[in-house]
Amino acid sequence: SAVISQKPSRDICQRGTSLTIQCQVDSQVTMMFWYRQQPGQSLTLIATANQGSEATYESGFVIDKFPISRPNLTFSTLTVSNMSPEDSSIYLCSVDSVSYGYTFGSGTRLTVV
Amino acid sequence: QKEVEQNSGPLSVPEGAIASLNCTYSDRGSQSFFWYRQYSGKSPELIMSIYSNGDKEDGRFTAQLNKASQYVSLLIRDSQPSDSATYLCAVTNAGNMLTFGGGTRLMVKP
Numbered sequence: 572s573a574v575i576s577q578k579p580s581r582d583i584c585q586r587g588t589s590l591t592i593q594c595q596v597d598s599q600v601t602m603m604f605w606y607r608q609q610p611g612q613s614l615t616l617i618a619t620a621n622q623g624s625e626a627t628y629e630s631g632f633v634i635d636k637f638p639i640s641r642p643n644l645t646f647s648t649l650t651v652s653n654m655s656p657e658d659s660s661i662y663l664c665s666v667d668s669v670s671y672g673y674t675f676g677s678g679t680r681l682t683v684v
Numbered sequence: 685q686k687e688v689e690q691n692s693g694p695l696s697v698p699e700g701a702i703a704s705l706n707c708t709y710s711d712r713g714s715q716s717f718f719w720y721r722q723y724s725g726k727s728p729e730l731i732m733s734i735y736s737n738g739d740k741e742d743g744r745f746t747a748q749l750n751k752a753s754q755y756v757s758l759l760i761r762d763s764q765p766s767d768s769a770t771y772l773c774a775v776t777n778a779g780n781m782l783t784f785g786g787g788t789r790l791m792v793k794p
Binding site for chain 1: 780
């Protein structure tokens with residue numbers, strides 16, 4: 572399956588600041604996905620990132636708050652902007668490998684204080 | 685109504701027993717079905733995928749799909765303490781987006 576390197580693994584941030592999370596895949600993939608997992612909850616899709624086009628956001632998520640870049644077929648970033656304590660979550664990137672299904676990065680545990 | 689529903693548990697089974705995890709989904713157009721295992725503090729790990737009605741076996745794991753009943757299940761035979769985790773059911777729709785259930789926490793007691 573695809574190997575995804577995600578960083579940072581964790582961070583503690585001040586409210587009002589921004590954090591950029593990076594995901595690097597070891598193979599070219601068309602679609603990359605960004606998820607949020609709030610404490611004790613399941614995964615919620617934030618957006619889908621295709622190379623060369625604007626990301627597609629799910630209901631409840633907006634580009635100003637969660638800007639996404641997808642400069643090539645192996646890399647994507649998610650920025651959590653103007654953070655508040657409610658943004659404290661685990662953020663995960665994922666890719667869909669045709670042969671192996673959806674694979675996840677190791678996650679970024681974000682705490683906003 | 686949630687699109688993918690699971691009993692949150694915890695489901696407690698003794699070591700060596702069969703653990704049965706269930707999932708229902710609302711979208712009849714769903715194409716693919718997955719079971720992920722997530723240990724506390726870790727990211728989800730794919731353990732089974734199933735695409736057509738019936739059973740699919742892989743080692744101690746068996747996935748069962750019934751599209752008419754919109755039901756998918758995961759059986760874990762000879763459960764081990766190391767199987768203790770949260771199991772997430774996930775379903776793709778026609779747009780190929782993954783939707784997750786809330787997860788079932790499994791506890792296997794020695």
